[in-house]
Amino acid sequence: MRVLEKAPAKINLSLDVLRKRQDGFHEVRMIMTTIDLADRVELVDISPNEIRIVSHNRFVPDDQRNLAYQAAKLLKDRFNIERGVSISITKTIPVAAGLAGGSSDAAATLRGLNKLWKLGLTLDDLAKLGAEIGSDVSFCVYGGTALATGRGEMIQQIDPPPHCWVVLAKPTIGVSTADVYRNLNLQTVQHPDVDGMVNALHNNHYEKICSLMGNVLEDVTLRMHPEVANIKEQMKRFGADAVLMSGSGPTVFGLVQYESRLPRVYNGLRGFCDQVFAVRMLGERNILD
Ligand code: ATP
Structure with missing residues (x-):
């Protein structure tokens, strides 16, 4: 049998770090949303009892x-599965x-194996398991748009x-990512208004969303890699409505409301970077169900 799963990327519309915890993780509050840029994960039963990764x-x-x-x-061990699987990952996400x-490939594997091995687990079950693999995996299990707290594994779906x-x-x-967190000074950073962003999303207020986009890690990465600041500048110059670095970087994303403006932003950036994409938001609930 064969199962295909889409593994979409996320961007952070807002990313705040509150403190470093005793367990070494950082306590975060961030808003993540799925975008239509995805890897493809194909799961196929194989007869040897092993896990095989094919990615090229x-x-x-x-x-x-x-x-x-x-x-x-994780699923094999937890549920005593004595079957082999080949996992082919076609990467599109940088x-x-x-x-x-x-993280999204891992989440797609959890969703796909749940079907292939007929485990009968809910997305909540899979998200809990995903947190054992990495902090972003839980969000990626659901996709959509969420406020993520804790070390990023506590997910509350929002508009x-x-x-x-x-x-x-x-x-x-x-x-x-480890270097970025090491160089983060929580005493001096400008914290983004995460709650304001939750409200702006609730009110479907595009301009407000643009004005509230913020990422506490951005200044750290920009200091380490000034070329990221240059890309931000160019993206604004070519007409993006708002521009921000995603996660710990270095990818910069810009929002563009009107399709007529898209070619100028996209083509303008092609001159500066070899990996440039123009995609739709995919932030609605249950997109991966
Ligand atoms: P995050 O936004 O969650 O910090 P990222 O997008 O910055 O993640 P990834 O693309 O997930 O980073 O890759 C980080 C590292 O993880 C890579 O350098 C790679 O060696 C390793 N890795 C493990 N599994 C995968 C996978 N399926 N796809 C890509 N990288 C993977």
Whole structure:
């Protein structure tokens, strides 16, 4: 048997870090929303009792370091599954980009294996299991739009953003999330208004959403990699309504309300970055059910 799952990326419309916890994780409050940029995860039964990863992408590990492998291993161990599976991952989401690509592949693997192995688990069950793999996996199990708290694994669904386009530009630099958090000084940062953003989404107020976009990690990454600031500048210059870095970066995204403006932003950025995408928001509830 064969199961296909879409594994979409997320962006952070708002990302705040409250404090470092005793367990080493950071306490966050962030608003994540799904976008229509997705990897494809294909799960196929194989006869040897093993987990096989096929990805054809040199940046993606094909062993137990792969988050999709960890998702399959977790389900196999927890439910005593003695069956083999081949997990083919066709990557479209840039790797190590702040778009939760690996987490979404893991979430898609959880959803897909739940079907392939007829485990009968709910999305809530899968999200709880996902949190054992990584903080962003829980959100990726549901997709949609959510306020994520705790270390990012506590998910409360909220209203989606209004329909608009998202242009994404990923510079060819690698950003280590651990380095960004290490250089974050919580005494001096400007905290974004996360609750204001929840309200703006509730009121479907596009301009307010644009004006409240904020990410506490952005200044840290911008200091480490000034080229990210340059991309932000260019995206604004070419006409995006609002521009922000996603997660710990380095991907920068811009919102564009009118399709007529899209080619200018997209083509303008193509001159600066090799990985540029123009996609729709996909923030409605139950998009992956
Ligand atoms: P986040 O936004 O959750 O911080 P990210 O988008 O910055 O994540 P990923 O694309 O998930 O980062 O990749 C981070 C690292 O995880 C990569 O360097 C890669 O070695 C490893 N990795 C493990 N599994 C995967 C996967 N399925 N796809 C991509 N990278 C993976």
